[in-house]
Structure formats: structure tokens, C-alpha cells
Amino acid sequence: MKQDMIVILDLGSSENTTLAREIRALGVYSEIHPHDITKEELNQLPNVKGVILNGGEHRHVDGKDIDVLPEIYEAGYPVIAIDHALACCEVKLSAYPTEEQLKDFVFATCKAEANWNMKNFVADQVERIRSQVGDKKVLLALSGGVDSSVVAAMLIKAIGKQLVCVHVNHGLMRKGESESVVEVFKNQMDANLVYVDASERFLKKLENVDDPEAKRKIIGAEFIRVFEEEARKLEGIDFLAQGTIYPDIVESGTKTAKVVKSHHNVGGLPEDLEFELVEPLYYLFKDEVRACGVELGLPHDMVYRQPFPGPGLGVRCLGAITRERLEAVRESDAILREEFAKSGLDQKVWQYFTIVPDFKSVGVKNNARCFEYPVILRAVNTIDAMTASIEQIDWAILEKITDRILKEVPNVNRVCYDLTPKPCGTIEWE
Numbered sequence: 297m298k299q300d301m302i303v304i305l306d307l308g309s310s311e312n313t314t315l316a317r318e319i320r321a322l323g324v325y326s327e328i329h330p331h332d333i334t335k336e337e338l339n340q341l342p343n344v345k346g347v348i349l350n351g352g353e354h355r356h357v358d359g360k361d362i363d364v365l366p367e368i369y370e371a372g373y374p375v376i377a378i379d380h381a382l383a384c385c386e387v388k389l390s391a392y393p394t395e396e397q398l399k400d401f402v403f404a405t406c407k408a409e410a411n412w413n414m415k416n417f418v419a420d421q422v423e424r425i426r427s428q429v430g431d432k433k434v435l436l437a438l439s440g441g442v443d444s445s446v447v448a449a450m451l452i453k454a455i456g457k458q459l460v461c462v463h464v465n466h467g468l469m470r471k472g473e474s475e476s477v478v479e480v481f482k483n484q485m486d487a488n489l490v491y492v493d494a495s496e497r498f499l500k501k502l503e504n505v506d507d508p509e510a511k512r513k514i515i516g517a518e519f520i521r522v523f524e525e526e527a528r529k530l531e532g533i534d535f536l537a538q539g540t541i542y543p544d545i546v547e548s549g550t551k552t553a554k555v556v557k558s559h560h561n562v563g564g565l566p567e568d569l570e571f572e573l574v575e576p577l578y579y580l581f582k583d584e585v586r587a588c589g590v591e592l593g594l595p596h597d598m599v600y601r602q603p604f605p606g607p608g609l610g611v612r613c614l615g616a617i618t619r620e621r622l623e624a625v626r627e628s629d630a631i632l633r634e635e636f637a638k639s640g641l642d643q644k645v646w647q648y649f650t651i652v653p654d655f656k657s658v659g660v661k662n663n664a665r666c667f668e669y670p671v672i673l674r675a676v677n678t679i680d681a682m683t684a685s686i687e688q689i690d691w692a693i694l695e696k697i698t699d700r701i702l703k704e705v706p707n708v709n710r711v712c713y714d715l716t717p718k719p720c721g722t723i724e725w726e
């Protein structure tokens with residue numbers, strides 16, 4: 297293993313991730329572990345140089361104060377405590393450490409080296425994956441999104457053709473998206489890729505369904521069904537890889553934090569399909585996942601793309617999905633993305649897309665009355681997706697996009713710009 301590690305033990309602080317990130321910012325790898333980790337478990341973690349007992353406002357759990365096991369102090373590592381007056385170590389800080397205090401502990405006391413970088417992380421993960429998997433096969437659901445793409449690239453590097461990727465085209469992908477998964481993974485990286493075109497099947501299931509929640513449920517359940525069918529066709533698979541990332545774990549609730557939301561990746565597979573999990577991005581934050589993707593040689597567009605909802609364009613084709621309107625969403629979205637890239641807005645705006653509602657309005661085209669759909673543009677900025685503000689797009693760019701959509705997208709005769717911030721409008725319309 298190439299990187300030194302500082303272990304943070306979670307004793308109810310709400311700043312565990314902030315602390316982990318600050319230590320990583322010093323160039324030293326850091327992981328958060330539960331307060332009741334045993335000495336043996338701690339000793340099994342690679343290259344531990346020091347331990348931080350991170351106390352805080354949630355230390356009182358189920359009527360009593362939680363604490364680390366006394367044996368932790370005998371594990372042979374330097375220990376520092378934050379906001380934990382009863383800790384049995386020399387250095388006890390009453391409040392969150394300053395940068396100087398942190399540096400002093402990490403470098404002077406623990407003698408950790410600043411050797412945390414993506415090159416070393418990838419090298420360590422490749423080694424871990426090889427020893428976990430041996431000569432067995434691993435299955436991965438590859439959406440083409442950032443997380444599963446980086447997992448795929450990592451596993452291809454570690455075990456090559458022992459990885460089987462399954463990409464499901466549910467017909468709700470953006471223009472060119474499934475094609476780019478095939479191009480990058482099958483053609484360029486020579487991966488073992490199973491491409492399933494299930495568009496017809498999804499569209500059939502979604503016919504006449506106009507309730508947004510019902511649409512999302514059908515898409516999710518159908519995805520699991522298709523993936524399960526493919527998994528059953530394959531033989532001798534022992535592992536399932538997932539793009540679980542650190543915020544998924546932290547948000548799912550540690551032993552002291554209240555559950556923010558439960559997160560399942562490719563959850564929902566039947567229990568008789570028993571796989572052991574491979575999760576090589578488990579300890580990475582989103583920006584680190586992107587940096588890891590770059591290190592693994594993935595195209596910039598794939599790694600820095602904007603977030604895309606699981607149900608895809610299905611929630612932007614409002615109401616009951618029709619092929620006609622789905623095409624209008626896909627084509628207008630492609631134009632919007634192209635024009636944003638040309639003007640550099642793609643580097644600035646967090647998320648931008650188009651929506652096509654299920655009603656028509658009157659217009660005039662080629663001197664004749666027409667009755668067609670509107671396209672709604674949305675471009676928002678946010679830090680945490682809890683609130684969002686509207687991007688003030690240059691008028692000339694809006695006009696150019698409008699002009700192109702009206703000329704190039706069939707069945708559309710009107711373009712609108714959504715000026716609603718969140719709250720009260722959510723980012724997506726459904």
C-alpha cells in the first residue's frame with residue numbers, strides 16, 4: 297500500500313466529513329470509522345499513522361454516552377481527542393482543530409507523509425481489487441454516469457475481461473449517450489460489455505402512465521428486472537461492483553448520525569442472486585471520483601458531465617410519455633447542450649436541460665396555423681441540490697437556442713425559459 301492514513305473515529309461529531317476532507321487537503325488519506333471499532337479491526341487497516349477521536353453533539357446515543365473501546369489506546373498509534381473530555385490520551389482539544397493543530401498532529405506527531413494522490417489511490421485500489429476478486433468474475437451495471445463509469449475503468453485496469461459490464465438502454469437516455477458508452481468501453485477500453493436495448497420494453501410499460509411517481513417506480517423496477525435477466529444469463533459470477541461513494545455512506549447514517557436518506561445503488565435484486573460487493577470508490581467524495589476518472593484515462597466529458605436523473609428523459613417528457621414528445625426532449629436537450637458547450641456555459645452552470653409538457657399551443661409556421669408542443673429550458677446553479685438559483689443567460693444565447701430548437705426539432709412551435717428558483721420549484725419538473 298502506498299498511502300498513509302489517519303483514522304477518524306466517529307463519536308457523534310457532525311464534522312466528521314469536514315475533518316476527513318481537511319486531512320485529505322493536507323495530502324494525507326483519511327477514513328471515518330465507527331466509534332466501536334476493535335483494536336484488531338483497526339490494526340487491519342493499511343498504513344494507519346494516527347487516530348482522531350472526534351466527539352460532538354451526538355455522543356449521547358440511546359440514553360448513554362458512547363466511547364471508544366479502551367483497547368484502542370493500546371493499538372500503538374498516536375491518539376488525539378476532539379470535544380471528548382474523558383478520552384484517555386494526552387492531547388485533548390475542546391473544539392474543532394485549527395489548521396495548525398491539525399498539521400501538527402498529522403505531520404509532527406504521526407509522522408504521516410503527504411502521499412495521498414490519485415495515482416497512489418488507483419494503485420492501492422487495483423491491488424485491493426485483485427486480492428479480493430482473485431480469478432473470479434465481477435458484474436457491473438454501467439449507466440455511463442460518472443460513478444459507474446469510474447468503477448468500470450478501475451475494474452478494467454485491475455482485472456480486465458473478468459469484469460462484465462451490462463448497459464441497459466431504457467430508451468430514456470440523452471442523445472448519443474448509449475453510443476458513447478459502447479464507444480468508450482467496448483471500442484476504446486476493450487471491455488467485456490453487454491449492451492441491452494430495452495427501449496421498446498420500457499416505453500410499452502410506460503404507455504398511458506401519467507403520474508410522476510408511478511413513472512419513476514416503473515422505470516426503477518423494470519431496470520432491476522432487465523438487469524436480473526442479464527445476470528441470470530451469465531455464468532460463474534461471484535461479485536457485483538457498485539459505484540457507491542462516500543457521501544452515500546455518510547448520508548445513509550453512521551452509528552451516531554440520524555439517517556438523512558437511505559441510498560441503494562443496484563439494490564432490489566432478488567436474494568437468490570447472491571453476490572459479494574466490490575466498491576472501489578467507497579471512500580471517495582464526488583470531486584475525488586472525477587479526479588480518479590481522469591487518472592484512469594476516461595474522457596473529460598464523461599467525468600465532468602452534469603448530473604442526470606436515474607429515470608432519464610422520462611421525467612422531462614411530462615405526463616404520459618409519447619415517442620413524439622420524447623424525441624422532442626432528446627433533440628432539444630442535445631441542442632441546448634451543444635450551445636452551452638460553445639459558449640462555455642457548460643463549465644459554469646450546474647445543471648441545464650429541456651422539458652416538454654403534454655399540451656400544445658397555437659402557432660404559425662410557413663404561413664399556416666400549427667398546433668404543437670412547447671419546449672421549456674431550465675438552467676440552475678446549486679451547491680447541495682437543496683436550493684437552486686437560476687442562471688441569468690445572455691439574451692443572445694437564449695435567442696440562438698430558441699431559433700435552433702424551432703427550426704430543427706419537429707412538433708415544436710414555442711420555447712420558454714423557466715425562471716423559478718428552488719424553492720419553490722424543484723430542479724426537475726417531475
Ligand SMILES: Nc1ncnc2c1ncn2[C@@H]1O[C@H](COP(=O)(O)OP(=O)(O)OP(=O)(O)O)[C@@H](O)[C@H]1O
Pocket residue numbers: 436437438439440441442443444445462463464465466519538539561562605606607
Ligand atoms: N441504464 C443503466 N444501465 C446500466 N446500469 C444502470 C443504468 N442506470 C442505472 N444503472 C446502475 O444503477 C446505479 C445507480 O443509478 P443512479 O441513476 O442512481 O446513478 P448514480 O448513483 O448517479 O450513478 P452513475 O453516476 O453511475 O449513474 C448506477 O451507478 C448503475 O450501476
